[in-house]
Amino acid sequence: MDHDSAKLIAVAIAVLPLLGVGIGLGHLFAAWIGAVGRNPEAAPTLRSLGFLFFALTEAIGLFALVIAFMILFVF
Amino acid sequence: MESPLAQFAIHPLFHLPMAGYDLAFTNSSLAMLLAFLATVVVFMVGTRKAAVVPGTLQSVAESIYQFVETMVEDNIGHGGRHFFPLIFAIFTMVLFGNIFGLIPTNFTFTSHIVVTGAIALFVFCLVIVAGVARNGLHWFSIFMPSGVPAYIIPLMIPIEIISFLSRPLSLSVRLFANMLAGHVILHVFAGFCVLLAGLLGGFGIILSLLPLSVNVAFMGLELLVACLQAYIFAIMSCIYLRDAVDVHH
Numbered sequence: 001m002d003h004d005s006a007k008l009i010a011v012a013i014a015v016l017p018l019l020g021v022g023i024g025l026g027h028l029f030a031a032w033i034g035a036v037g038r039n040p041e042a043a044p045t046l047r048s049l050g051f052l053f054f055a056l057t058e059a060i061g062l063f064a065l066v067i068a069f070m071i072l073f074v075f
Numbered sequence: 076m077e078s079p080l081a082q083f084a085i086h087p088l089f090h091l092p093m094a095g096y097d098l099a100f101t102n103s104s105l106a107m108l109l110a111f112l113a114t115v116v117v118f119m120v121g122t123r124k125a126a127v128v129p130g131t132l133q134s135v136a137e138s139i140y141q142f143v144e145t146m147v148e149d150n151i152g153h154g155g156r157h158f159f160p161l162i163f164a165i166f167t168m169v170l171f172g173n174i175f176g177l178i179p180t181n182f183t184f185t186s187h188i189v190v191t192g193a194i195a196l197f198v199f200c201l202v203i204v205a206g207v208a209r210n211g212l213h214w215f216s217i218f219m220p221s222g223v224p225a226y227i228i229p230l231m232i233p234i235e236i237i238s239f240l241s242r243p244l245s246l247s248v249r250l251f252a253n254m255l256a257g258h259v260i261l262h263v264f265a266g267f268c269v270l271l272a273g274l275l276g277g278f279g280i281i282l283s284l285l286p287l288s289v290n291v292a293f294m295g296l297e298l299l300v301a302c303l304q305a306y307i308f309a310i311m312s313c314i315y316l317r318d319a320v321d322v323h324h
Binding site for chain 2: 051052054055056058059062063065066069073
């Protein structure tokens with residue numbers, strides 16, 4: 001396998017963690033909607049918490065993106 | 076089409092040779108200066124004629140202030156009043172930098188890990204210095220989680236130390252990667268418009284309204300992300316600084 005195709009395959013493997021991030025975000029929003037549905041008075045607190053955890057989970061996908069960019073442009 | 080990463084290139088505007096180094100004034104420095112001036116203008120003009128019923132700019136300035144104050148109070152506690160100016164400075168710098176970068180053709184200085192890394196390392200060092208200054212060597216007990224069985228402690232302490240050391244990395248990479256990814260996506264969709272119009276002519280221009288509308292929607296998302304990441308950066312700094320204030324929580 002030549003260098004360029006190996007690099008592209010490595011980039012494709014490096015973004016696989018998006019699978020886990022997708023599952024995590026799905027769980028997060030499902031729990032969020034469930035909690036707001038059960039207890040609508042808690043919605044303001046849950047909104048800020050939900051955004052916080054959304055950004056923290058989303059960041060993991062972006063770490064994968066940074067690794068992919070590093071493989072793509074550095075090596 | 077040029078590379079989507081070309082927009083993050085730093086080039087010197089004028090050179091400033093000093094002691095063998097070139098401390099050039101770059102487009103990144105210019106963006107920082109403009110964001111700083113925007114912050115100063117918002118807060119100076121907003122609070123100059125302070126009224127009981129605030130005007131538009133005054134309520135912007137007041138709500139940012141109040142937002143950060145509540146955040147510090149909730150997350151560091153009452154002992155963290157000293158850190159309020161720092162958190163406020165971090166929050167406004169990141170917020171104005173992110174929003175400033177969203178204006179087309181502007182440079183986003185928060186999309187560089189050297190900027191976010193510098194802020195994150197400062198917070199990291201401050202946690203250690205302030206923690207040791209306030210609590211003495213007792214501060215190091217934050218590495219020892221309370222309420223775990225004795226046989227698991229040799230495993231927990233290295234994990235706690237590694238997670239503590241990885242804090243500045245995750246804090247800086249989170250902000251820089253969010254900004255980088257957002258601007259790359261905007262560039263890629265803008266590139267689709269150019270490609271379609273170039274390949275198909277008049278029909279392509281009509282078709283290119285599709286990626287353009289996606290880009291407009293992404294702009295809204297990026298505005299949310301810009302504010303959210305400033306909030307995340309500030310609140311994570313608060314949570315880290317809490318370790319310096321009270322050791323047992």
